[in-house]
Amino acid sequence: MLGFTPGNFSFYRLAFMHKSGLENIHQQSNERLEFLGDAVLSLLIAENIYHKFPEKDEGYLTKLRSKISSREFLNNLGYEMEIDTLITLNKGVHRDAEIVDSMVGNALEAFFGAIFLDKGYAKTKVFFEKIVLIKYIDFEEAVTTETNHKSALLEWGQKHSKTISFVLTHTQHFKDHDLYTISVKIDGETHGTAKANRKKRAEQEAAKITLEKLD
Numbered sequence: 001m002l003g004f005t006p007g008n009f010s011f012y013r014l015a016f017m018h019k020s021g022l023e024n025i026h027q028q029s030n031e032r033l034e035f036l037g038d039a040v041l042s043l044l045i046a047e048n049i050y051h052k053f054p055e056k057d058e059g060y061l062t063k064l065r066s067k068i069s070s071r072e073f074l075n076n077l078g079y080e081m082e083i084d085t086l087i088t089l090n091k092g093v094h095r096d097a098e099i100v101d102s103m104v105g106n107a108l109e110a111f112f113g114a115i116f117l118d119k120g121y122a123k124t125k126v127f128f129e130k131i132v133l134i135k136y137i138d139f140e141e142a143v144t145t146e147t148n149h150k151s152a153l154l155e156w157g158q159k160h161s162k163t164i165s166f167v168l169t170h171t172q173h174f175k176d177h178d179l180y181t182i183s184v185k186i187d188g189e190t191h192g193t194a195k196a197n198r199k200k201r202a203e204q205e206a207a208k209i210t211l212e213k214l215d
Contacts, residue, residue, distance in 0.1 A: 001081070002115070003131055004123070011114035016086045016107055024204040030110035037113030040121070043070055044112075044128045051141060064139060071105055078104035079201055081134050083111065101200070149207035153184070154215070163187050167201045184210045 007011055011033070019029035045068050049061055075142060078084065084104045115124045150166070157164035163186070170181040182202035184192040192210030196202035 001131075002126075002127060004119070006118055008098065010100075011118045012111070013088075015110040015114040016083075017088045018103055018107070020089050030107060033110035033117075035113070037109035037111060038114065040127075041050075041074075041109055041112045042118045044125060045069055046090035048129065048133065049139060057144045062092050064142065068137065068139075072151070073142070074105035074108055075101040076110040076148070077136055078134075079131075079198055080176050081108065083108050084198070110139060148203050151213055153207040153211055156211070157167065157186070166206065169193070182206045186210070190214065 015030050015033050015037075017028070017029065017030050031073060034154060042065070046061075049064050049068075053061065053064075054214075079101075084107075086108050087103055109165070112128075113125055154164055164183045167183045167185055168180060169183045172179040172181075179195055179197055180199045180202045181193060181195045182205075183190045183198065184206045187206050191213055192206045194202050194205035194209055196205060
């Protein structure tokens, strides 16, 4: 994931340690690292959009930075990078039931805090620009795209008094992953279906397809 070998693994273990996974009062969760990583990530985003869009004014840059720094965007980015698979929870709970979107975005920020402490800003910048930006973020698309399609669809359903449900219709099991098929039903009628190796990712894609059909 990093493209380099970590120097101090304890930073990375801490980055994915949710407070529910603490076994005693002497352990730390990832909350302090999240605080640090939030600042580091914000600076990386600001620096990159500043150089990428020399012709754009402050308003455009601020809007784009806010979009990419938003909780919804970071939550979804965390799922795309499969950060959710690395989070340490209490061993007695079921992961699918306990992992919520905010945990993923918070762990992503803590992850950047860990890289910063381990390797410094320059190395963190290389990771962000050479891996994260290339694989996961499109600046131009981000400023005009609704990130959380599921939330947008649910809001539409409330506005028009429609019942929206996300139904898991099929699961395929492979050697190294599962593939989930999610269908969106509006008042019981199927409108959009999508597949992904994460349920939440499939829900987002199915919601996007449905929104496009609804125009």
